[in-house]
Amino acid sequence: MEILVCGGAGYIGSHMVRLLAEQGHVVVTFDNLSTGHAEAVQWGEVVVGDVLDAAAVDAVLSRRNFDAVLHFAARSLVGESVSLPYDYYRSNVAGSLMLVSAMQRHGVEKLIFSSSAAVFGSSAVPIVDENQPLLPINPYGRSKLMVEQMLADAAEAYGLRSVCLRYFNAAGASRDARIGESHACETHLIPNVLRSMLGAAAPLQVFGDDYATPDGTCIRDYVHVEDLADAHLRALHFLEQAPGAHAFNLGNGQGFSVRQVIDAASRVVGRPVPYQVAPRRSGDPEILVASSRKAREVLGWDARWTELDGIIESAWRWHRAQPW
Numbered sequence: 517m518e519i520l521v522c523g524g525a526g527y528i529g530s531h532m533v534r535l536l537a538e539q540g541h542v543v544v545t546f547d548n549l550s551t552g553h554a555e556a557v558q559w560g561e562v563v564v565g566d567v568l569d570a571a572a573v574d575a576v577l578s579r580r581n582f583d584a585v586l587h588f589a590a591r592s593l594v595g596e597s598v599s600l601p602y603d604y605y606r607s608n609v610a611g612s613l614m615l616v617s618a619m620q621r622h623g624v625e626k627l628i629f630s631s632s633a634a635v636f637g638s639s640a641v642p643i644v645d646e647n648q649p650l651l652p653i654n655p656y657g658r659s660k661l662m663v664e665q666m667l668a669d670a671a672e673a674y675g676l677r678s679v680c681l682r683y684f685n686a687a688g689a690s691r692d693a694r695i696g697e698s699h700a701c702e703t704h705l706i707p708n709v710l711r712s713m714l715g716a717a718a719p720l721q722v723f724g725d726d727y728a729t730p731d732g733t734c735i736r737d738y739v740h741v742e743d744l745a746d747a748h749l750r751a752l753h754f755l756e757q758a759p760g761a762h763a764f765n766l767g768n769g770q771g772f773s774v775r776q777v778i779d780a781a782s783r784v785v786g787r788p789v790p791y792q793v794a795p796r797r798s799g800d801p802e803i804l805v806a807s808s809r810k811a812r813e814v815l816g817w818d819a820r821w822t823e824l825d826g827i828i829e830s831a832w833r834w835h836r837a838q839p840w
């Protein structure tokens with residue numbers, strides 16, 4: 517297949533580009549490099565441009581007869597979305613609208629969209645399946661939900677085929693440490709733990725230890741980035757025989773607390789993780805764990821990286837090398 521990957525220079529996008537190329541697909545990355553890294557695109561062609569630039573999107577879509585578009589390009593910091601909502605609605609909602617309109621002009625009828633567990637907000641149940649209410653609690657989550665809704669409308673009106681993949685906590689790096697997570701402004705737990713152990717970041721703060729969980733810290737579902745890439749590939753094949761708009765939750769189905777992540781990191785690195793307990797971070801749900809049953813039943817997908825230590829070890833090898 518010929519695939520356009522918007523945001524292919526980012527964390528999850530670059531693992532996707534690699535998997536597609538390794539599977540023999542023709543892949544073109546389209547990325548404005550605002551948060552992505554040119555070094556991450558080591559497979560296929562790369563075109564620098566922005567999804568908000570209609571002429572640039574038209575130009576890249578004219579290069580080939582693309583079978584599908586995978587859309588990772590977005591802003592993704594929850595806290596930043598609260599202070600800069602226009603930026604988030606512009607990049608994530610208007611950007612997606614520009615992209616799907618251009619796809620329509622070019623006759624590209626399949627899209628895989630990077631959605632997020634943030635569309636559920638603070639779920640009332642600990643294990644979240646696709647039937648849970650969609651009640652995002654911040655502009656980032658709302659921007660993802662708006663696009664999901666737009667894609668459902670587009671399926672009805674124009675026959676656009678789409679899959680929204682709602683990632684829970686993407687984590688880890690490629691098995692060979694060639695690509696991994698690298699954000700100028702890092703807010704995520706695992707990279708913060710590892711960067712603080714490398715002395716590349718301030719000592720870790722644990723945001724709240726008074727939650728109603730067994731050890732008082734928040735519980736999340738850490739899903740390996742290579743497993744996420746695999747889910748996209750399966751979704752791509754699924755769309756060949758499935759019209760309509762679809763959504764799947766993707767997690768490894770197990771919850772780990774912040775303290776369990778810290779303990780696993782100290783086992784992997786071989787020394788204790790220094791940290792201090794800080795106040796709760798606003799907007800953090802207590803527990804968020806995916807039910808990936810639908811993805812298993814419909815896509816035949818299962819997370820292969822289920823051990824927390826293994827996920828953290830892959831991230832550690834990447835962070836220690838610090839190539840970018």
Ligand code: UDP
Nearest residue numbers: 703704705708721722723734736774797800
């Ligand atoms: N967290 C923390 N210290 C950090 C970063 C995150 O205690 O430096 C906690 C955060 O409060 C949440 C969990 O780790 O309970 C996962 O946060 P992350 O930002 O990685 O992902 P989120 O679930 O917010 O998307």
